Amino acid sequence: MLTVADAGAVAAAGAVATDDSPATLVLGAVVAVLVARAADLHRPRLVLSIADDVPGLVVAAGAATVVLAGLGSAGLAVWVLALACLVLARTLVYAVTHVLRRSGRLGRRVLVVGTGPTARRLARTLLARRELGLRPVGLVGTGSGDPLDQARGLPVAWLGPVTRLPRAMTETGVDAVVVALGGPAGDDETAAVEGLLATTADLYAVAAWFPPVRAGARHPRELVDGIPVVRLHSRGAPLPVRAFKRLVEVLVALAALLVLVPAFTVLALLVKAETGGVLVRRPVVDEGGHETTRPRFRTRRARSVARPGTTTSITISGRIGPVGRILRRTRLVALPELVWAQLLRLRYAGGVPVARAPSSATPPRPNETQVDAGQLTR
DSSP states (O other), X not given: OHHHHHHHHHHHHHHHHOOOOHHHHHHHHHXXXXXXXXXXXXXXOSSOOHHHHHHHHHHHHHHXXXXXXXXXXXXXXXXXXXXXHHHHHHHHHHHHHHHHHHHTSSOXXXXXXXXXXXXXXXXXXXXXXXXXXXXXXXXXXXXXXXXXXXXXXXXXXXXXXXXXXXXXXXXXXXXXXXXXXXXXXXXXXXXXXXXXXXXXXXXEEESTTOOOOSOEESSOOEEETTEEEEEEESSOOOHHHHHHHHHHHXXXXXXXXXXXXXXXXXXXXXXXXXXXXXXXEEEEEOTTSOEEEEEEEOXXXXXXXXXXXXXXXXXXXXXXXXXXXXXXXXXXGGHHHXXXXXXXXXXXXXXXXXXXXXXXXXXXXXXXXXXXXXXXXX
């Protein structure tokens, strides 16, 4: 559906803004579709977000405009119109898909492998948010725990241990599985995942505790209620496809940075003037259970407080200024994280899946302390 929508949008824009022949318009539409596919805009996805697609659509519209300009009389107006048509067409497709998923007419039945906190939370989220397109019908137990403990409090039925996964898939009629282990994978879990990779079933996985099997992700991960989920494949894309994909993703990242960097620079100057600093590092735990940090704008001015009876002082966070309040209310406090994600995408384009900042990132709490390295002074 997205392929037809993108091709039709570019062809319509060219027909309105130029007098080119139908063959030229078709060629421009084909180029736009190829670039959009290389930019991962046609991948199967759970979370539908037009905002995430805009950088790729900019590049796709630009590629189509270059083709039309080389073979016809296209100009900047064609690029603007093609981009607008692409955004409009995708918005309509996403709206229809969202309605069909919510109504139950479009969606897939899946099994969730795991009964730990992550698997339970993911199953509850998929049941509550039907617009994601996956509907759990059962959970499969893992590990050597008591089956009664594993089955207690589950949002859907417990279908037995992981060794019974093939039979459970046959009985429930599902063709997709989500692996969300709650601990290190054992031999049974590894064998089950290897068996899934050898079938035509679609395999989704949460990166934490995933068994070491020969599988790779062709597309970036998606965040489902803060849980990173990625679709795995047993084989990677051919070398020419990876090379073309890398070129397109570099262009997409550059297009995103052209928009983000000027905004980041202006906001960084305002933050510097108000707080005396620019960035803070927010500690988080990634999907693999490792502690890491994410950059965010500083919203509090640091102030020094002397320790009674000593010659040392410690720098703590002060009050929030007007700029800080605006950043928190508009969620622009997470803009540095978006810039960092695009820089990573530029570095690992076509290779390692890049973690994108969620559009619904939660701003810091009003009483959250913000500290920088080196704030302890003598």
